[in-house]
Amino acid sequence: xxxxxxxxxxxxxxxxxxxxxxxxxxxxxxxxxxxxxxxxxxxxxxxxxxxxxxxxxxxxxxxxxxxxxxxxxxxxxxxxxxxxxxxxxxxxxxxxxxxxxxxxxxxxxxxxxxxxxxxxxxxxxxxxxxxxxxxxxxxxxxxxxxxxxxxxxxxxxxxxxxxxxxxxxxxxxxxxxxxxxxxxxxxxxxxxxxxxxxxxxxxxxxxxxxxxxxxxxxx
Numbered sequence: 001x002x003x004x005x006x007x008x009x010x011x012x013x014x015x016x017x018x019x020x021x022x023x024x025x026x027x028x029x030x031x032x033x034x035x036x037x038x039x040x041x042x043x044x045x046x047x048x049x050x051x052x053x054x055x056x057x058x059x060x061x062x063x064x065x066x067x068x069x070x071x072x073x074x075x076x077x078x079x080x081x082x083x084x085x086x087x088x089x090x091x092x093x094x095x096x097x098x099x100x101x102x103x104x105x106x107x108x109x110x111x112x113x114x115x116x117x118x119x120x121x122x123x124x125x126x127x128x129x130x131x132x133x134x135x136x137x138x139x140x141x142x143x144x145x146x147x148x149x150x151x152x153x154x155x156x157x158x159x160x161x162x163x164x165x166x167x168x169x170x171x172x173x174x175x176x177x178x179x180x181x182x183x184x185x186x187x188x189x190x191x192x193x194x195x196x197x198x199x200x201x202x203x204x205x206x207x208x209x210x211x212x213x214x215x216x217x218x219x
Contacts, residue, residue, distance in 0.1 A: 090156040107134040111143030126212040
């Protein structure tokens with residue numbers, strides 16, 4: 001997927017945005033670069049998305065790309081008193097992160113806007129970038145011909161209070177962007193493996209991602 005860092009051309013923007021997600025230096029710029037690397041892949045064929053946590057130097061995604069550094073989410077809306085029935089186990093947190101990326105991938109392939117209300121909080125900026133990338137594809141009548149994000153090695157330790165952290169490796173695959181008739185329109189470049197950290201908050205409905213950050217090397 002491709003994303004842009006702010007170029008005037010739709011495709012360039014997408015690509016740049018994704019690449020930017022992983023790379024950025026200033027709070028907003030780095031967030032955008034990081035999201036761009038993962039999002040770059042998809043956004044390259046769509047439009048630019050920006051705003052993610054830290055990054056090394058190249059994230060993005062039409063789906064935003066993962067970027068190194070700290071991608072900070074907005075204010076969390078975790079419930080002060082989680083429902084006793086909510087699953088607060090490490091495995092539940094891991095499953096939430098896996099489900100998040102699965103939804104972004106499914107939406108990208110289906111040409112629809114991703115729905116992340118059951119996996120992420122509204123204040124998660126990097127998550128908003130991923131959703132924005134899928135919206136851009138949907139508005140342009142495009143969809144990815146394959147899986148954009150390939151996530152592996154997810155690991156979550158026992159929670160501390162109402163928060164926990166899940167680490168994982170993610171690769172943005174090179175994919176083709178097709179129109180509604182299945183005709184190839186453009187390509188979204190892939191992004192090398194990045195190492196992500198998802199911060200999750202325990203809400204009344206279970207774990208929700210509050211922020212995402214990516215780096216070029218394991219933490």
